[in-house]
Amino acid sequence: MSADLYAQVQQFYARQMGLIDDGHPDAWADTFTEDAVFAEASRLKEPLRGREVIRASCRERQRRLDAEGIDFRHWLGMLDVRPQPDGSLRTRAYALAMRTPRGGALEIFASVVCHDHLVAGDGGWRVRSRDLTHDGAGHDERAGESA
Amino acid sequence: MSADLYAQVQQFYARQMGLIDDGHPDAWADTFTEDAVFAEASRLKEPLRGREVIRASCRERQRRLDAEGIDFRHWLGMLDVRPQPDGSLRTRAYALAMRTPRGGALEIFASVVCHDHLVAGDGGWRVRSRDLTHDGAGHDERAGESA
């Protein structure tokens, strides 16, 4: 894996999470492919299927955060990038989910493992699939790793 | 943006924050330009203007931490680097502020967004301006982004 690729993906995540954390659900949704699948077993009974479903979910989420006056941060790190034979990328990262209410205290409330499948798109990488596994959920991470 | 530049800036922040966290306020202050401006609306009524003002503030801060026996860490991540036409860099990063008193428990007490303007100086990058925005302060991040 080249340093260029690793830096690109780090910067991609910084910007992608910046979009959702700064309250731009539409621009954030545009970083997914049209047929993207977003899975988060701890929170969603079924994965979200398709960019427009992901967009609608993110807009609704933003309305709730705005109404509650909460600053939310998605912090990714410990990034592993594995280039695939077809030019796409499989990535794994740790993520911390944190929120601060207006005038209140920071709460870092979840440690999450993020497995993404990234494909090249217009102007950069796009997420084709994202699978979020929350620590403490009784998951079998080893199964996830073999996928 | 090149991978070289991204790695340089990551390493710059690791070392810069290492200096302040290890109790070297003078070496830390030397990573700012002589005319640097340091803004932190949640904590400072007015920005600190000039390296020597920043240095004096940091020395005073270190005396308080030493007196209280506190280990402090500034943890930056989610770095976005945007090279400017004049060769300088605009960066954005997330930061966590945390402290551990001697014999006590870790407290991660603030999530902060850091916008820096970096310029090339003797032996590396220097901070010409830093703007720290604390989550929960009722800021308008979108305004910050357009700056």
Next chain:
Amino acid sequence: MSADLYAQVQQFYARQMGLIDDGHPDAWADTFTEDAVFAEASRLKEPLRGREVIRASCRERQRRLDAEGIDFRHWLGMLDVRPQPDGSLRTRAYALAMRTPRGGALEIFASVVCHDHLVAGDGGWRVRSRDLTHDGAGHDERAGESA
């Protein structure tokens, strides 16, 4: 320091910590050299000496975590890499130690500074020595820095 090297070391840590956090103590131990030394003054009276001693300690640790149903994460960041004249690397990183019990809340319980000595081995970098210093332990970080 080259961007290639910095990316390599970032990815090394993501994978190494992934191994221990996913419950693979043997594969994790194999990332140390045969004569590796693992020091953690806050937790170990004496450093662990040798890969097999490190392996046995990690297996025992994993048995305890499995019995207690705890997801554990080692999150490294703020990486500084200093290549040495002999081709080995001295690294410094911040680390957060966190755990989530099955069905329970995330607890980020320690901020740690990690000093490693990495040497090239079969198929990648290997840790020859690791020194972990917990914040709040009354350490003299400046002494550590001069080592």
